Amino acid sequence: MSTRLNQRWILRERPDGIVKSDLFEKDQVPVPELKQGQVLAQTLYLSFDPTQRAWMAMETYMPIIELGDVMRAGGIVQVIESKHAKFKPGDIVNYLCGWQQYVVFEPDRPGLMPATKLPGHLDPALLLALSLTGLTAYFGLLDIGRPKAGDTVLVSGAAGATGSIVGQIAKIKGCRVIGIAGGAQKCAWLIETGKFDAAIDYKADDLGAKLNELCPHGVNVYFDNVGGPITDEVLLHSAQNARVVLCGAISQYNTPQDQMYGLKNYLSLIINRGTAQGFIILDYLDRAIEGLLCLTKWVEEGRIIQEIDMQHGFDNIPATLARIFTGENLGKQLLQVSEPALPIPTSAVEKMIFNLLRSFVVWRKG
Template sequence: MVKARKYVVKNYFKGVPKREDFEIVEYDLPPLKDGEILIKTEWISVDPYQRAYNKLSKIPYDQFGLQVGVVKESRNPKFPVGTKVVSHKGWCDYTIAKDGVQASPLDHLYILPDFKGLSPSLAVGALGLIGLTAYAGFLEICKPKAGETVVVTGAAGAVGSLVGQIAKIKGCKVIGFAGSDDKVEWLEKELGFDKALNYKTVDVAKALKEAAPKGVDCYFDNVGGEISSIIINQMNKFGRVSVCGSISSYNEEGSMPKATILQPAIISQNLMIQGFLVSEWRDLMPKVVPELVDWIKSGQLKAAEHVTEGFDNIFNAFVGMLAGENKGKAVVKV
C-alpha cells in the first residue's frame, strides 16, 4: 500500500490565493488494476491557468497541473517500470494513471520524448505544452515575417520568454514588457530582445512609440488590460494579435477592470485578433518538440527555469509565480 499526498483546493480564490484555500491530504492508493501505472512525481508545474480555472471548477477539487514522474509499478506493458512519463495529474507526490483516460483536454498521459540529454523538467515547460503554446500560439496565429516588429507582454514569463526568442529566430525585431528592471536587463542581455521595458515605470504609450516608431506588426498578449489596449492602438495595417492570457485580471474580484476600447483600431487597421487554447494544437507536438530541442541544443533558444524544491513549497511557488517572481518557467522539484 502506497501512501500519497495531494493538494486539495477547498475554496474559491478571493484575490491572491491563500494557503488556507488548500489542504494537503494524505491517503492510501488502491492496488493497481489492469492498464494502470503507479507514478512517483519528480517535477510539478505551477501556471497562471491554475488561478484562472479556479472559478470554473467545483470545489473541493484536486489541484490539477502538469507533472513529470517515473513509473514505479505497472500493469500496462506500454509503460514499464522506470519509464519517465508526463501527465496532468497535478500537485501530488504519487498518482495512479491509465492510458487513454482523460478528465480534461489537458489530461494526456505520454512517455517522455527523447530530449537529447536535456532536463526532464522541460516537459512541463519549453518542451511541453508551454513550448507548444509559445510556438503555435505565435507562429500559427501571427505568422511573422522577417523584419516585422513583435511585441510580447509578460515577456519574462514561461511563455513570453520563449515567444520573444522564437520571434528573433524568425528574424523579427522584438520588444518585451516585464515588471522589473532586473527582468528588463535579463530579456535584453540574456535572451536577446531588441528592447525591453518595465511597464511599471515607463509611460507605455510613449516608450512603445520610441521603441517601435514604425508601428507594431504582431502582438503576443499574455496580460490583457490597458497595456494591451495601448499596444493594439499602435499596430500597423493588417497586424495580428495572439491572445494567450489575461494575467493582469486573474486576481481581480468583482467586475472586470476597464480598458480603452479596441474597435476603432481593429476596424481602421484591419487587425486580426485571435484567442486560443493550446489543446487545439496537441497534434503538432511530434513536429514542434524536436525543433525546440534543436534550438535549445544549438543555443538559439534559452529555456530558463525558476526552480523551487520540495512538495510542501508548491503553494509558495504558485503565488510567487502569480506575483511575477519567476524568470522563465516556474517548476517545483519534488
C-alpha cells in the first residue's frame, strides 16, 4: 500500500430538490499500489454538469451512483505513475475521475467512458469545457438542428456552457441568433462577447412579447436546454419545418417526475410540420475528434469565446455543483483541484499532425 492519501467526496444521501453540500461527506483512503495495466493519475480539473443530479437520483443513460460511492464527475487528470504502455507520467487525460484527488484506471478495461489522452500543447481546462458541453453544442446544433444560413436560431440557457457555444456556432453558420438567459449581466455577455443578435432576459422580460418582436417569421431552430414554461412559450413561435433540439430541461431537474411541467403547446409542431428530437452526447463519442478539431480551431481564430467559470479548492466541490442550478455560473462551470505535478509532455510532431488534420477537417466541414 502506498503512503499517499486520497481525499474523496462520497455520496451519502439522494437529492430532494436542489443539490446541497450536506448530501456529501469527505473521507480519506490510501492510494492503492498499481497493478500491471493500471494508471495512477492526479485530478487537475473537474467539470460540473446538470446531469450529475440525475446520476445521484435515478437510473438514466448511466447507472445510478450508489450511496457510499465517490461522486461521479468528468474531469482532466494528469498521469503520475503508469503500468500501461500507452500512458506515461505527465500525460493529460480526460476521464470520469469523480470527486477525488487521485484515481486509478485501467485503459483496457471498458468503463462508463473511455480514458482519452489529450494533446499536451492545448490548455487542459479549455479541452475539458470543449470536450463535454462544447461537443454537445456542436453535434446537437449541426446534426439535429441542421441550421441554414439566414435561419433564426433561438437558444435557451444561452449564457451557460452549452448554450453559449450553440449560439456562436450558429453565428459561424450565418444564422440570426437569439439567446434566452436569466439576468441583465448574462444578456449583456450574449450581445457583447458572444455576438448574439439579441438576448431575452426570461426573469425580467415578457417572453411571448419579445419573441413576437424578435422572431416575426418564427423560430427555425430552437436549441432547448431548459424545458418547462420557456419551451412551451417558444413552441408557439415555431416557423414552418422548425427543428427543436431537445438537449436538456434544467428547469425540471429538481422537480419530482409526477410534478414536472407538461408542455401544452406541442400541437404547434403539427401545424408547422416541425420536429423535436432528443439526443445524448455519448452517442457521438466516435466523432468526438471531428468536433474537437473544429471547436479548437474556432477558439484559436477568436470566432468562439469559451467562457470558463473557474472555482478553486477541493473543499469547495459540493457547493460548486449547486451553482449551475441557481444560475450563478456564466459559461462552463469548472473547478481546479490541483496544479499539474509534472511537466506536460508536448511534441512538435504531434502538434503539426494535429494542426494539419484540423485544417483538413475544418475545410471539409465548412
